Amino acid sequence: QVQLVESGGGLVQAGGSLRLSCAASGRTFSNYAMGWFRQAPGKEREFVAAIRWSGPSTYYADSVKGRFTISRDNAKNTLYLQMNSLKPEDTAVYYCAAPRAGRTWPIYEYDYWGQGTQVTVSS
Numbered sequence: 001q002v003q004l005v006e007s008g009g010g011l012v013q014a015g016g017s018l019r020l021s022c023a024a025s026g027r028t029f030s031n032y033a034m035g036w037f038r039q040a041p042g043k044e045r046e047f048v049a050a051i052r053w054s055g056p057s058t059y060y061a062d063s064v065k066g067r068f069t070i071s072r073d074n075a076k077n078t079l080y081l082q083m084n085s086l087k088p089e090d091t092a093v094y095y096c097a098a099p100r101a102g103r104t105w106p107i108y109e110y111d112y113w114g115q116g117t118q119v120t121v122s123s
Contacts, residue, residue: 009117
């Protein structure tokens with residue numbers, strides 16, 4: 001069973017930085033793409049970033065491009081999201097996600113989700 005556990009959220013002032021982590025277990029982490037999503041109060045969950053299982057392939061939502069960086073450490077089974085130049089509109093619960101076996105890159109559907117970590121950006 002795939003398990004995803006996020007950490008690293010918190011309260012930060014606008015312009016600051018945070019790094020989120022997502023520890024994965026239950027299958028061979030390096031074989032699968034991974035993604036980050038977020039959900040702000042009263043809004044639908046939205047895509048943030050995704051990374052392929054190997055190599056440099058990544059893609060980002062336009063709203064975070066140039067400020068956020070997704071990366072992974074396959075040896076540690078861990079996914080990261082480095083968030084710089086944070087804005088109040090980045091405030092949300094952030095989720096990491098993984099696709100089931102068989103989905104191909106780029107991934108448009110995710111099947112496994114973590115519990116989320118709260119990020120709050122004050123103005």
